[in-house]
Amino acid sequence: MLKLLNRIKYWQWPAIILPVIVFFWFLIPPSSPIFNDDYSTVVLSENGYLLHAFLNKNEQWHFPPDTCTVEDKLKTAVITFEDESFYSHIGVDFKAVFRAARDNFRHGRVTSGASTIPMQIARMRHQRPRTYFNKIREAFFAIKLTLHYSREDLLRIYLDHAPYGGNVIGYRTASLMFFDKPAYELTWAEAATLAVLPNAPGLIYPSERSSALLNRRNQLLQKLHEKGHINELTLQLALLEPVPQRFHRFQSHAPHLAFRLRRNHPQRHILPTTISEELQKKCNHLASIYRHRYSSYGIHNLAILVTDTKSGAVKSYVGSPDFFDFDHGGQVDGVMAWRSSGSILKPFLYGLSIDEGLISSESFIRDLPTYFDGFSPRNASREYSGVATARDALVQSLNIPAVRLLNAYGLYQFYSFLESAGMRTLFRTADEYGLPLILGGSEVTMWEMTKLYRGLANEGVFSDNYVIQGEKNTQSVRLMSPGSCYLVLDMLHDLKRPGSEYYWYHFNSARPFAWKTGTSYGHKDAWAIGVNPDYTIAVWVGNFNGEGNKNLSGATSAGAILFDVLQSLPFSRESVWFQKSDIDYRQQKVCKLSGFRATDACPDYVMMDLPWGMKPLKTCNYHQFKFFSDDGKHQTCSRCWTETGSNRKPVLIYPPDVAYYLRAKGQFIEPIAGHNPECPAYRADEAVKIIYPDMEAKVFLPRDFDGQIQPVVCRAGHISTSSTVYWYLDDEYLGESKGEHRMSVVFRNGWNTLKIVDESGASDSRRVFATMRE
Missing domain, CATH: 3.40.710.10 (DD-peptidase/beta-lactamase superfamily)
Structure with a gap:
């Protein structure tokens, strides 16, 4: 082996090493991704519908690639127009290269090209000047791509990065921008339009050039017919379709959500959400209707949020x-x-x-x-x-x-x-x-x-x-x-x-x-x-x-x-209300009047389902057992019932302040006899209470037109409607009241003590601070 190497002359080494380098260069996969990731950020609904799109850093509309298969119409139109030998060549169509060279030599100028789809990818990747040297570089890179990528992947890479005029990049972007529909819904005429545009993207804008675009599209449709891809009827219908005259603006159905998601996920270009596009559109429409309805009243803003109850997925x-x-x-x-x-x-x-x-x-x-x-x-x-x-x-x-x-x-x-x-x-x-x-x-x-x-x-x-x-x-x-x-x-x-x-x-x-x-x-x-x-x-x-x-x-x-x-929202007649499980409840006696746990004093009760594991419900304190004299005129206790009798009866007792407002609402409250005043253990019950003003209240003293201080109407409540209440201000007697207990009081500037006493000795008092308005 060494002898063989020694026999090789120095000027022969390049011829040996260069093919080896080229061989290994072809074996090394191209860097991935082939293109940089400067894509638009797109926010999608739960089924892939576009909710919002952002321009990329270069102010272009360029949707990020996905793994979807290219729709057959567009695939057939692109291959027929750009690269008919796409599935047979190795990245370079040498037959087309020789044909193009012959035609260009005959005419003395460039009249046709021989770029394949892989070569188009190579050209778009580096954007170099169109020279013969660069063409050779593109050809080598195209062969390398063909060795490491499937034909379907190459076609998708080309379509995802092809220029379509203006600031529109990629076939999915172009389909929405020009036809306002996703690529899988394109007609033959629309697919043919997208097939010819990357070859001459300037034809789409300005609109005066649409006739040239129409001619190119129609030529491709005729070719598709000649190749047997479409029948005569499909051809005639496709020829009747107009070419796009303007860009369709991307509608933004959830802009606030889109900005929030892009801010929270700056590295992601595709943001698939749980939003229902149908419900989102309905809510947007309702928001617009009510905005105009309320604006005449000076109300200009509103917001709506709909979520799935069980999972928490946001639907609108x-x-x-x-x-x-x-x-x-x-x-x-x-x-x-x-x-x-x-x-x-x-x-x-x-x-x-x-x-x-x-x-x-x-x-x-x-x-x-x-x-x-x-x-x-x-x-x-x-x-x-x-x-x-x-x-x-x-x-x-x-x-x-x-x-x-x-x-x-x-x-x-x-x-x-x-x-x-x-x-x-x-x-x-x-x-x-x-x-x-x-x-x-x-x-x-x-x-x-x-x-x-x-x-x-x-x-x-x-x-x-x-x-x-x-x-x-x-x-x-x-x-x-x-x-x-x-x-x-x-x-x-x-x-x-x-x-x-x-x-x-x-x-x-x-x-x-x-x-x-x-x-x-x-x-x-x-x-x-x-x-x-x-x-x-x-x-x-x-x-x-x-x-x-x-x-x-x-x-x-x-x-x-x-x-x-x-x-x-979707609704089914079979929809049920929240299910009540018996294991979550236990029955308990509850006072029918007060809703608290019933005692023996409660005359009526209901069996109520209360949550299992809840702490014991408070007992009813509105119904109480009291002892009364034989004639029913007085309450008695162990110190006085031996002489006046002892009859135990359940009674309904409302606190005096509660009784006051219940009577004001027209409710009849049965009066209750007070304790026997002759009893040696007599103690005045809390039968009377000042309703207004409250303890430590601050009262502003009103003045009449002549500057005279006007009285403040004070109110009190009593458990009995027949009792007399006596009013005092700083121990000075003011008067008495019966029935609805009210008293006009002229407070002194500063702190005052208001006191009331009934004929049984029950009392209540308040400290009130009074001040005069300047």
Whole structure:
């Protein structure tokens, strides 16, 4: 071997080494990917429909390649036009090269080319000047490509990177840009158009050159007919089709979502989502309709989010009605914007309170003026009912019962629940939010609210939403019992307030739906959120600039959109309501009146299904056993019943402040005899209470036109309508009242002590700070 090598002359070495180098160069696969990854970012629906597309860094529309097979019409047209020997040559068609060289030599100029599809790929890859040397380089690279790639892959690579005029790159981009349809829906005429364009992309723009494009396309159609790819009828119909005259703008169906996903996934060019394009279009249409309807009232923004209840997959995402409404912040993403929660957190407090044993769905909650260290919640109606059942309080979204319930359940416990359920907008401490947390004192997003309501529908198991296919969050946490969740959903299903909402009741019954509305303080945010076993819908209406509007209401503004969206969703008559499992409940005696655990004093009770595992329900304290004298005029005790008799009877006792508002609503309350005043152990019961003003209240003294200070009307409640109440201000007697206890009091500037006493000695007092307005 060494002897043989020694016999080779130095000038013979290049002839030996060069073929070896070329051989090994062909064996080495070309670098992958062949082209750089400067593609447009595209956001797709659940079935591949284009929702939004972004320009690439070079300001081009260039969709990223995919693994789809090229449609037969386009494949046949491209091969017939560009490279008829595509499946037989090795990357270079030498017969075509010799023919082109002969023709060009005869005419003295370039009249035809011999580029194959692999050679076209090589030319597009490097974009070098068109010289003979570069042609040779392209030919070598084309052979290398043919050795390492299948013909189908080469065809797809060529079509994915071919120029189609203007800033359009790739056949899938061109199909949408020129024909407004995906490539698999192209006709023979459209496929022929895309086949001839890469050879002369300037023909598509400007439109005056369309006649040249038409001629080229028709020549290709004739050739396809001659080759037997299309019949005569198909040819004649294809020739009648016009060539594209303009670009079709890519429609953006979910711009807010698209920008959010591109920001969160900067390295991904294809973003397949869980969005239903049909539902997305319907929600966009509804958003546009209501935007124009509400704009005359000074309301310019709204947002809609629809998710799959079980999985959390997002099905529709409308950040605002018009992304390009620059006058009203249209580019703000209403789905992710922090807004006041209004009343939409209340259902979770009621469910947690049921688990805690504080209430059942029919339990009484006091609804009367309430003060907590300077915080005095009010109902939207500015009225008080004395007591309301938990069901009525939730359905009517009463504020005072909710605040009292939060105070009883525990602010810290509820705050902890919200954090555990996935709320990330709580940037203050529980103390900083305080009890107003339940009335809209916290910031929330639609994304988080759909997550929470899905948890309510999924038997207390809370998990995150997701919008990118394959990115479902499997982490979940159970925070409520299935039983309490079902009871809350059952209460929300009954929601039928007066006014326009009432007329949705029949629709709601035909298509079961649990829903809740909310309006934030100052009428800045209107919410409506609903859920059934299939879908969870959230709607927000308002102004992104935070401007309040008296026309904003969760019921009338957001509720109408909610039900229109619900009506747009797929519906089957076989759809069922949430299933109630017997294993999640145990029956318990509950007072028919108060809704608390019945005692022997309760005259009527019902057997109620209560969640299994809930803490013991509070006992009823409205019905009590009392001892009465034989004549029934006095209550007695062990110190006095030996002389006056002892008759044990159950009685209904309302606290005096509750009795006051119940009577104001027209309810008759049977009077109860007081304790025997002659009893040595006599103690005045808490039979009387000052209703207004409350303890430590600050009262502004009104003045008349002549500057005289006017009295303040104070109110008191008594368990008996026949009792006399005596009024005192700083131990100075003011007068007495009977029946409806009211007294006009002229307070002194500064601190005052108001006291009332009834004829039995029962009393109540208040410290009141009075000040005069300047």
